[in-house]
Amino acid sequence: MEWKITCIPGDGIGPEIVAEAKKVLDAVAGKYGHVMHCTDILMGGASIDVHGVPLTKEAVEAAKSADAVLMGSIGGDAATSPWYQLPPNLRPEAGLLAIRKELNLFANLRPAVLYDELVEACPLKTEIAAAGFDMMIMRELTGGLYFGERRTTEENGVKTAVDTLVYNENEIRRIAVKAFEIAKKRRGKVTSVDKANVLDSSRLWRQVVEEVAKEYKEVTLQHMLVDNCAMQLVKDPAQFDVILTENMFGDILSDEASMVTGSIGMLASASLNDTKFGLYEPSHGSAPDIAGKDLANPIATVLSAAMMLRYSFDLDEEADAVERAVKQILKEGYRTSDIMSDGCRLVGCRQMGDLLAKRI
Numbered sequence: 089m090e091w092k093i094t095c096i097p098g099d100g101i102g103p104e105i106v107a108e109a110k111k112v113l114d115a116v117a118g119k120y121g122h123v124m125h126c127t128d129i130l131m132g133g134a135s136i137d138v139h140g141v142p143l144t145k146e147a148v149e150a151a152k153s154a155d156a157v158l159m160g161s162i163g164g165d166a167a168t169s170p171w172y173q174l175p176p177n178l179r180p181e182a183g184l185l186a187i188r189k190e191l192n193l194f195a196n197l198r199p200a201v202l203y204d205e206l207v208e209a210c211p212l213k214t215e216i217a218a219a220g221f222d223m224m225i226m227r228e229l230t231g232g233l234y235f236g237e238r239r240t241t242e243e244n245g246v247k248t249a250v251d252t253l254v255y256n257e258n259e260i261r262r263i264a265v266k267a268f269e270i271a272k273k274r275r276g277k278v279t280s281v282d283k284a285n286v287l288d289s290s291r292l293w294r295q296v297v298e299e300v301a302k303e304y305k306e307v308t309l310q311h312m313l314v315d316n317c318a319m320q321l322v323k324d325p326a327q328f329d330v331i332l333t334e335n336m337f338g339d340i341l342s343d344e345a346s347m348v349t350g351s352i353g354m355l356a357s358a359s360l361n362d363t364k365f366g367l368y369e370p371s372h373g374s375a376p377d378i379a380g381k382d383l384a385n386p387i388a389t390v391l392s393a394a395m396m397l398r399y400s401f402d403l404d405e406e407a408d409a410v411e412r413a414v415k416q417i418l419k420e421g422y423r424t425s426d427i428m429s430d431g432c433r434l435v436g437c438r439q440m441g442d443l444l445a446k447r448i
């Protein structure tokens with residue numbers, strides 16, 4: 089089959105890690121007989137340097153015309169980079185916010201997987217880590233407290249601040265459908281996380297999720313209060329398959345889940361809209377401290393590319409092959425410096441990409 093991918097190498101280590109993900113995609117295309125056309129666009133600091141703005145209309149159009157977008161990371165060192173002397177709407181991060189909005193990306197997916205070979209990096213107790221975990225956190229990205237009306241007022245010298253948490257049933261339904269569809273491709277369980285004992289928005293969330301669940305008899309639905317979920321993530325993370333939750337709860341829980349894996353260079357992510365289209369990127373930033381030194385771990389970007397194969401192109405077998413290659417390379421003892429441990433073989437970003445491509 090033939091696919092159009094728009095790539096955003098971005099800033100810092102972005103171009104290095106995207107180059108390695110492309111190598112792996114080329115290997116997949118070669119082995120399985122696909123054609124993948126990759127076109128690069130500029131965004132963030134790289135776009136500011138050339139066009140004076142972090143995202144041009146032409147770049148947005150190029151992203152929209154593709155089947156999916158694969159991104160590295162954007163941004164620089166805020167203390168030293170001239171990009172951060174610019175007004176906020178012209179800084180690198182403004183490009184990322186703008187493209188997410190333009191592409192109507194409302195569902196954020198962050199897998200948290202503990203690989204057997206990296207179990208030492210997991211900060212949890214040995215017996216909990218030994219059980220392993222492989223979960224997908226699905227966070228609503230465009231509603232809730234971060235987008236509701238807010239104001240600060242002052243009366244008789246006392247300041248009062250108000251933020252509003254708003255969801256309508258359509259916003260809840262569209263992300264619930266995504267979560268159940270993704271659970272079907274995994275182990276068939278959705279844990280919907282809310283605060284229904286207190287919040288009206290959570291009670292509506294629960295009601296709509298239950299309605300959607302009726303259409304997915306093969307998927308098990310469980311409800312969990314957010315405070316309990318925060319505890320369960322460190323007590324028994326193996327119980328989770330897909331965690332579905334609203335914007336702020338997801339912001340906090342996905343960072344918690346990332347931390348328990350212990351390795352930032354391994355964490356993929358995806359943001360989806362209501363078609364098959366998605367933007368795929370590692371969860372980490374542009375790591376300006378190691379940029380250009382062949383030190384970056386490209387695995388998070390490679391695993392993001394695997395998510396693109398699975399969720400935008402429905403190429404499950406090919407996505408499995410990429411994920412298997414990552415496990416194989418870890419088993420063989422190859423490590424970039426961020427995940428290095430005694431007795432393993434240290435490799436750079438490029439060599440890691442070559443090894444992964446060869447194992448496809």
Ligand code: NAD
Nearest residue numbers: 161162163164165353372373374375376377378384385426
């Ligand atoms: P960061 O994730 O870039 O780096 C944190 C630490 O992790 C650094 O020590 C870095 O060297 C290391 N690290 C990150 N990714 C790595 C990898 N693949 N391999 C090896 N080590 C890795 O976070 P930061 O330093 O807070 O942010 C740097 C820049 O990235 C900032 O400009 C920030 O705004 C931007 N940022 C961008 C995104 C994005 O593009 N989506 C996300 C987060 C941060």
